[in-house]
Amino acid sequence: MAPSDPRRVYALIEAEKGGLFRSDDGGENWELATANRAIRQRAWYYTTLTVNPSNPEDVWFPQVPMLRTIDGGKTIKYIKGFHHGDHHDLWIDPKNPKRMISSNDGGVDISVNGGETWFAPPLPISQFYHLSVDNSVPYRIGGSMQDWGTAQGPSMNPRGGIALADWWGVGGGEAGYVVSDWSNPDIVYAGEYLGIITRHDRRTGESRNVSAWPDNPSGWGGEAMKYRYQWTAPIHVSPHDPKVVYHGAQVIFRTMDGGQSWDVISPDLTRNDKSRQKWAGGPITGDNTGVETWGTVFTIAESPKEKGLVWAGSDDGLVHVTRDGGKNWTNVTGGLSGAPREGTISLIEASPFDAATAYVVIDNHRLDDRHPYIYKTSDYGSSWKALHSTLPDDVYLHVVREDPAKRGQLYLGTERGVMYSTDDGAAWKPLQLDLPTVAVHDLAIKGDDLVVGTHGRSVWILDDLQPVREMSEQIRSRDVHLLGVPDATRWRRGDGNWASSYGKFSNPPQGASIYYFLKQKPKSEVKIEILDAGSRVVRTLSSVPRESDKSDDEDDAEALKKAALPAKEGVNRAEWDLTWEGATKIKGAKIDTGDPARGPRAVPGTYTVRLSVDGKTQTTPLKIMADPRGAVSQADLDAQITFALRVRDDISKLSGLVNSITSVREQLTARAKALEPRKAEPAIAELLKASAAVIKKIDGFEDRMHNPKAEVTYDILAERGGSRLYSRLSPLQMWAIDGDGTPTRGMQQVLEEQEQELATLERESRAFLSKEVAALNAMVEKLRLEFVIR
Structure with missing residues (x-):
C-alpha cells in the first residue's frame, strides 16, 4: 500500500x-x-x-x-x-x-539523494560457510562467503592494521571450501556449488578449473545429475600428501596430482533416496541451483595419524569410514544412538592424537529439530558416545575441533556462538567473550589462535588460547597464579600502504600476552617484571598508573592510564610490547622528533616473567622468537640493542643532570622568595645577588641541555640555535631502533660526538655547582640561615 x-x-x-x-x-x-x-x-x-x-x-x-x-x-x-x-x-x-x-x-x-548515488560502508557482516588456515607467516585465513565468493587474507599485518586491500579472491565461488596446500600455501583449492573446484596459484593470480566432472547441471534435479554435489561440497587436502585432495559428491573423488585427474574411491555413501532427488518446483516457480540437491557427502576428514583412514558424513544421516584409502568402506552410523535418522552430518573431526578417535556433529534444524547432537568414537566408529547432555537443548551445532595442543580440549561452533570443553565433552562452557551472538559455521586452530568463521559477522580470532588450555579448578583454588606465557614473535613493522588505510581492522596485540589469576582483588600493587638471561630487569609493569607530566600530550597521558595492569578478581591479561624500559624524560621538556620513553625492542632469546602481588612471587619462562621473515643475524641484533641502550642511558643521564641543576634553581628561588622581606639588609642583598647570578648560569646550562623555553613542540623550530642535546639524542635513539641491524657508522659517529658534548656538560655543570653552591652555602652559614642548598 x-x-x-x-x-x-x-x-x-x-x-x-x-x-x-x-x-x-x-x-x-x-x-x-x-x-x-x-x-x-x-x-x-x-x-x-x-x-x-x-x-x-x-x-x-x-x-x-x-x-x-x-x-x-x-x-x-x-x-x-x-x-x-x-x-x-x-x-x-x-x-x-x-x-x-x-x-x-x-x-x-x-x-542520501534519492538513489542517484550509493555508498557502501565496510561492515564486517560476511556470511562464511567454511574457513581454513594455511602455513604462511603470518598465517592466512581463507573461506567462502555467501555471494561474495572466496577470500583469503592475513591473520595480522606487520605493516599495521589489516586492510580490505589485504584480502583477495582465490578462485572457486560463493559456496564451499577454501583449502591451501600445506607444503606450498600459494596453491589454494576452492569450491563452488554444482561441484566446481579450482586450483589457484597466488604467485600468478591464475585460477584453473580442476573439477572432477566439469559439467553444468544448473536447473537440473538431483535424479538427472551424474554426480550430486552439495552446495558446500567438501574439499579436503590429505595431511600426509599435499598432492592428494578429496572432493565429495554422493561419492568421494580423489586426485593424486593436484586436480589434473580424479578417481572415484567410494560407492554412493548416502541413502540415495530417489524421492528426494526430484526437480525442485511446481506449483511454485522452479529453482535448481544445487542448493536443493540432497543425498550428498557433506564432510570429509582423513586422519592425521593414519594415512588412508578417511571419514565421510552425508547430509542424510550416514557416517562411513575406510582404513585402506577407499578400497573398503564401512557404514558406522548404527552406533549413533539417539541421532536423527536424516540429520546432516555437518562435520567430522579426526583426532590429531589418536587414529581411532573422531568426533561427529549432526545438524537437524532443517527438519525442525534444533537440538544439539555431538558424538565421539574411540574405536573407528564401532561405538559412539553422546557428548551433548550438558549443552543447551535448543541450540544446534555446526562444527567441532579438537585442540592439537591439548587432547580432549574441544571447541564447538553453534548457531549462537562458541562453546568449549576441557574434559572431552563431559561438560561444556560458553567461550563468547566479545564475540557477537551469531551462527558459527567453522573453526580452525593455528598455534595459540582460535579462528572463528561466522555466518553473518565475518571472521574473528581469539588471539591466545593459553588461559583456556591451562585454567583448572586447581588453579582457581589458589590466591595467585601466573600462567605459562606462550612464545612471542618479535615482528618488525614496516611502513603501511596509504591507499589501504580505509576500512582497517586491528592487529592482534604485538608482543607477549601474560595471564595471571587472582582469587580476589589484591590489597597492594600488582607488579610484573621481565628479566633477561643475565637477570637484568628489562621492563616493569604495574597496576599503579604512571604519572604524566606536561611534556605528554593528552593521548600520551591517557595511554599511561591504560597501561596500568589490571587487578581484578579472576583471570587478568597484561601485554608486554617486548620493549625495554625507556629513558627517563626531562619533565616538561619538548622535543620535535623521537620519544625517549620508548625503549628498544628486546632481542630474541629466553626471558623470565616475574609476578609479585600481596607478598607472593611467581616466575615463568618466556621465549622471544625472531621475525621469521627477517634476515638479520643475532649478532646484528645484539649490536643494535647494545647501542640503543647506550643512547637510552645517555638520555637518562642528561635528564638526571637537568633535574639536579633545576633542583638547585628551585631551592635558590624558594630561598630568595623567603628572604624578600629582608632584602634591604646588606648581607642578605649580597646573598640574593649571588644567588641570582647562579640561577642565570644554571639557566645557561639548561639551555644547552634541552629547549626549556619551548612551550609547544615546534617552538624548537623558531628558537635561535634550534634543537639542543635532548632533541638530538632522542631521534638518534628512535632511528637506531626503528629498523633492525647493526647501527650505521654515521649513527655511531654522531653518538660519540653527542656523548662528548654530554660529558662536557656533565663536567662543567657539576664543577660549577660544586663551587658555586659551596660558596652560597658558606654565605648562608655565616648568616646563620637555615636555607642550605642540597
Whole structure:
C-alpha cells in the first residue's frame, strides 16, 4: 500500500501469468501493471517491493539488480551504482525519502539523494560457510562467503592494521571450501556449488578449473545429475600428501596430482533416496541451483595419524569410514544412538592424537529439530558416545575441533556462538567473550589462535588460547597464579600502504600476552617484571598508573592510564610490547622528533616473567622468537640493542643532570622568595645577588641541555640555535631502533660526538655547582640561615 495514498495498492504475484498488479481503489479492482520477468525472477528468493512514502507512482523492486518504476508499473528500469547485487530489501525514510538503505548479499548500500548515488560502508557482516588456515607467516585465513565468493587474507599485518586491500579472491565461488596446500600455501583449492573446484596459484593470480566432472547441471534435479554435489561440497587436502585432495559428491573423488585427474574411491555413501532427488518446483516457480540437491557427502576428514583412514558424513544421516584409502568402506552410523535418522552430518573431526578417535556433529534444524547432537568414537566408529547432555537443548551445532595442543580440549561452533570443553565433552562452557551472538559455521586452530568463521559477522580470532588450555579448578583454588606465557614473535613493522588505510581492522596485540589469576582483588600493587638471561630487569609493569607530566600530550597521558595492569578478581591479561624500559624524560621538556620513553625492542632469546602481588612471587619462562621473515643475524641484533641502550642511558643521564641543576634553581628561588622581606639588609642583598647570578648560569646550562623555553613542540623550530642535546639524542635513539641491524657508522659517529658534548656538560655543570653552591652555602652559614642548598 502506498503510504501517501492508501487507495493505491500493489501486489507482486508469483504465477505463470503473474506479475505486478495494481489497484487504485483500495483493492476493489485490480489490473496487471506489468508482467516483466525481471521483477519476479527467482520468486522464492525475492518477491518484495517498496513504495516511495511520498509518491505512489514510485516503486522499487529489490531483485538480482535493483529495479524501479516511476509511473506506477508501466515501465521498469535498472538502477545502477550499487557495490553488490542480489537485493533483498529497501528502506526509504518516511520523513525524508531521499534517504534510502538497500540490503543485499554484499551488505548494505546507502543513498542520501534519492538513489542517484550509493555508498557502501565496510561492515564486517560476511556470511562464511567454511574457513581454513594455511602455513604462511603470518598465517592466512581463507573461506567462502555467501555471494561474495572466496577470500583469503592475513591473520595480522606487520605493516599495521589489516586492510580490505589485504584480502583477495582465490578462485572457486560463493559456496564451499577454501583449502591451501600445506607444503606450498600459494596453491589454494576452492569450491563452488554444482561441484566446481579450482586450483589457484597466488604467485600468478591464475585460477584453473580442476573439477572432477566439469559439467553444468544448473536447473537440473538431483535424479538427472551424474554426480550430486552439495552446495558446500567438501574439499579436503590429505595431511600426509599435499598432492592428494578429496572432493565429495554422493561419492568421494580423489586426485593424486593436484586436480589434473580424479578417481572415484567410494560407492554412493548416502541413502540415495530417489524421492528426494526430484526437480525442485511446481506449483511454485522452479529453482535448481544445487542448493536443493540432497543425498550428498557433506564432510570429509582423513586422519592425521593414519594415512588412508578417511571419514565421510552425508547430509542424510550416514557416517562411513575406510582404513585402506577407499578400497573398503564401512557404514558406522548404527552406533549413533539417539541421532536423527536424516540429520546432516555437518562435520567430522579426526583426532590429531589418536587414529581411532573422531568426533561427529549432526545438524537437524532443517527438519525442525534444533537440538544439539555431538558424538565421539574411540574405536573407528564401532561405538559412539553422546557428548551433548550438558549443552543447551535448543541450540544446534555446526562444527567441532579438537585442540592439537591439548587432547580432549574441544571447541564447538553453534548457531549462537562458541562453546568449549576441557574434559572431552563431559561438560561444556560458553567461550563468547566479545564475540557477537551469531551462527558459527567453522573453526580452525593455528598455534595459540582460535579462528572463528561466522555466518553473518565475518571472521574473528581469539588471539591466545593459553588461559583456556591451562585454567583448572586447581588453579582457581589458589590466591595467585601466573600462567605459562606462550612464545612471542618479535615482528618488525614496516611502513603501511596509504591507499589501504580505509576500512582497517586491528592487529592482534604485538608482543607477549601474560595471564595471571587472582582469587580476589589484591590489597597492594600488582607488579610484573621481565628479566633477561643475565637477570637484568628489562621492563616493569604495574597496576599503579604512571604519572604524566606536561611534556605528554593528552593521548600520551591517557595511554599511561591504560597501561596500568589490571587487578581484578579472576583471570587478568597484561601485554608486554617486548620493549625495554625507556629513558627517563626531562619533565616538561619538548622535543620535535623521537620519544625517549620508548625503549628498544628486546632481542630474541629466553626471558623470565616475574609476578609479585600481596607478598607472593611467581616466575615463568618466556621465549622471544625472531621475525621469521627477517634476515638479520643475532649478532646484528645484539649490536643494535647494545647501542640503543647506550643512547637510552645517555638520555637518562642528561635528564638526571637537568633535574639536579633545576633542583638547585628551585631551592635558590624558594630561598630568595623567603628572604624578600629582608632584602634591604646588606648581607642578605649580597646573598640574593649571588644567588641570582647562579640561577642565570644554571639557566645557561639548561639551555644547552634541552629547549626549556619551548612551550609547544615546534617552538624548537623558531628558537635561535634550534634543537639542543635532548632533541638530538632522542631521534638518534628512535632511528637506531626503528629498523633492525647493526647501527650505521654515521649513527655511531654522531653518538660519540653527542656523548662528548654530554660529558662536557656533565663536567662543567657539576664543577660549577660544586663551587658555586659551596660558596652560597658558606654565605648562608655565616648568616646563620637555615636555607642550605642540597
